[in-house]
Amino acid sequence: MSAGSRTGGEDVELVINWGLGVDSTAYLVKMLEDPAAHGVDLARTMVLHELTGSEWPATRAHAAQYVLPLLREHRVRLVQVSRASRSLEIAVMDDSRQPERIVKRGPWALEDEYESNGTVPQQGGIRLCSLHAKGEVGDALVAEEIGDRPFRQVMGFNASEVGRSLRDGAASKNPLRQGVYPLIEWGWGRERCEAFLYDRFGVKWEKSYCxxxxxxxxxxxxxxxxxxxxxxxxxxxxxxxxxxxxxxxxxxxxxxxxxxxxxxxxxxxxxxxxxxxxxxxxxxxxxxxxxxxxxxxxx
Structure with missing residues (x-):
């Protein structure tokens, strides 16, 4: 299911997961200073924003004010996708090389599930909420977009999250996928990412979460x-x-x-x-x- 027109048409080789937060934003902005130096062909790159439907207003506002102009300037393709329902049907809310807004939510939001079930997220175990609202949605879109071609996927884990990168690599069920963790390679932790964004935009970038x-x-x-x-x-x-x-x-x-x-x-x-x-x-x-x-x- 699609809520808008699709850009498509390119052989996507690189997927960049952008959660709007400090770490993934720091990578995206730094990479755009010199894409070739980071091994990125923007014509074959897709920035992927998976909507949970409950992001904080300031995080969305900063992303729209400071990052979207860069994406438009460099004509970077941004795809904003949501779950369309509790079943694994996806809704592409926006797909553009000239994105004008950060979509707030799609037809289904994670909060809807907790509301209907009469429960709240649980601290124990793995973050199933993230897998349900983001991971499964992103995987479905990538499968639809890339098919049986090999691709790289940038994840914005910072230098203190090596464990998450290892779990990400182990959990991947797609043999054609190569996980890439540039912030870990650069040695950029959370404070370094925050400082970079503050120096660049003059604002304290707030953490992204529901x-x-x-x-x-x-x-x-x-x-x-x-x-x-x-x-x-x-x-x-x-x-x-x-x-x-x-x-x-x-x-x-x-x-x-x-x-x-x-x-x-x-x-x-x-x-x-x-x-x-x-x-x-x-x-x-x-x-x-x-x-x-x-x-x-x-x-």
Whole structure:
């Protein structure tokens, strides 16, 4: 399924995964300074943005303001793709060498799945949410676009994420795919990537992740996450409702394991009141009554 016209027509040899965040953006901007020096033929390159549907506004805005002009200048093909439904049907939301916007969401968003299931992301195990909303979608598009030709795929893992690159290589089921990890080769960690983008654009590039992500607590970024919530109380209210529904159906299904997002906001703190007010507004909606039955293993 396609939501727009397709550019296509080229023999794509290089796929660059762009998640809009610090690391992949730093690579993309640095590479565009001298594509040939980095072994990149832009005519045969596809930049791939897989939509989760719940990216933070500032991250989308920075990508649109600072990176899209570079892609237009160099006529780099940007494909923005989403899952079209819970089944593995994809929707190409934009495919252009003159991209004008970062698409916010497609017909299906990861939040829709949690909303309908009455649950929230889980911290344990592998990041199935990322595989479902990004990995499977990207793989389907690449298979459609490239077919049985060999190709390289740039992943924006930074120098401290060697383990992720090894897992990526081991998990790949496509023998024609060669994973490429330039930031690791350059020795660029997160701080180096942040500094590069700040020097280039004069802004602090914020981390890219879903608004309802459960991992800020494990990444040591909870304080920054809560500040983002306070800057966007409307978003915070929706995420609090998502967690509220989850906990109503399963008291243990909090967003941060033993800790809930709601516990992080204090009605006595002025900065938290707009968030809690937005949450109350979200609860002013039709409710439903469920009879929950659990199947427990025999001891």
């Amino acid at each position: 608004t309802f992500c459960c991992f800020p607590v494990s990444m040591g970024a909870m304080d920054a996450h809560l500040e983002r919530m306070r800057r966007h109380p409307d978003i915070a209210g929706r995420v609090l409702r998502l967690e509220y529904t989850s906990v109503s159906l399963n008291p243990k299904a909090r967003l941060f394991g033993r800790r809930s997002l709601l516990e992080q906001f204090d009605p006595g703190r002025a900065a938290d009141r707009p968030v809690l007010a937005a949450f109350e507004e979200e609860l002013a909606c039709p409710w439903a009554l469920y009879h929950v039955r659990r199947i427990l293993p025999v001891a």
